[in-house]
Amino acid sequence: EAQVTQNPRYLITVTGKKLTVTCSQNMNHEYMSWYRQDPGLGLRQIYYSMNVEVTDKGDVPEGYKVSRKEKRNFPLILESPSPNQTSLYFCASSSLDSLGEQYFGPGTRLTVT
Amino acid sequence: QKEVEQNSGPLSVPEGAIASLNCTYSDRGSQSFFWYRQYSGKSPELIMFIYSNGDKEDGRFTAQLNKASQYVSLLIRDSQPSDSATYLCAVWGGGKLIFGQGTELSVKP
Numbered sequence A: 001e002a003q004v005t006q007n008p009r010y011l012i013t014v015t016g017k018k019l020t021v022t023c024s025q026n027m028n029h030e031y032m033s034w035y036r037q038d039p040g041l042g043l044r045q046i047y048y049s050m051n052v053e054v055t056d057k058g059d060v061p062e063g064y065k066v067s068r069k070e071k072r073n074f075p076l077i078l079e080s081p082s083p084n085q086t087s088l089y090f091c092a093s094s095s096l097d098s099l100g101e102q103y104f105g106p107g108t109r110l111t112v113t
Numbered sequence B: 001q002k003e004v005e006q007n008s009g010p011l012s013v014p015e016g017a018i019a020s021l022n023c024t025y026s027d028r029g030s031q032s033f034f035w036y037r038q039y040s041g042k043s044p045e046l047i048m049f050i051y052s053n054g055d056k057e058d059g060r061f062t063a064q065l066n067k068a069s070q071y072v073s074l075l076i077r078d079s080q081p082s083d084s085a086t087y088l089c090a091v092w093g094g095g096k097l098i099f100g101q102g103t104e105l106s107v108k109p
Helices: none
Strands: A004-007 A012-013 A019-025 A031-038 A042-051 A053-056 A077-080 A085-096 A108-112 B004-006 B011-014 B019-025 B032-038 B045-050 B054-058 B060-066 B071-076 B086-093 B096-099 B103-108
Touching: A004 A085, A012 B045, A019 A031, A019 A085, A031 B004, A042 B096, B004 B086, B011 B019, B019 B032, B019 B086, B019 B103, B032 B060, B032 B071, B045 B054, B045 B060, B071 B086
Parallel strands: A012 A108, B011 B103
Antiparallel strands: A004 A019, A019 A077, A031 A042, A031 A085, A042 A053, A085 A108, B004 B019, B019 B071, B032 B045, B032 B086, B054 B060, B060 B071, B086 B096, B086 B103
16 A cells, blocks of 8 residues: 555644654655645645655754655654754655645644553 | 635535635645545545646536635535535645635435
8 A cells, every 4th residue: 555654643742852753655656755734834844855865955854853764764853952842743755746736744743651 | 824725614505506615824834635525434535636727627526726826625516415524625835735614515305
């Protein structure tokens, strides 16, 4: 089954404690992206990657890091989480010839206290 | 001006009616347009895409694009309670997918 998986699905953590949210896709997609979704603000792109070892900032990259060492994986790293990073996070992927037709993971709900 | 604008709703329609969801975008050079559906607590799911002016039909769904007016719409015919969700309009532009805030649709039995 074609899918994007994320882990963990739910996470409660404290300010400053480094965390990683994993994302993996099994569709051999070149393009992967991270979004956060907040009430009243909609979906905003954090980082994206057009292929292995190629990453770029989206609209709200501050406080986040990513890496793309393998085509299937695109982890999101919060080095020092803060309460304003409490949000619902989605990973998504697509092929390069249909970039807007994105497959989304199930989401990770993060709470930073 | 927001890049992609939608009425937030909620839009309420009776079962069996036509639901009409609208979206405007600011970048006149945009070429690709998408509608995603998001059920409460779930992830967005692509339901329609349209690249050319005019209408595109898929089952009960019709996407309409008017590039001159910078307007995209989604019609849902014979609306069902299972169509109750938030519908996100998205436009590909500047190397990224830009989402509107979404329109909440409620279909009443």
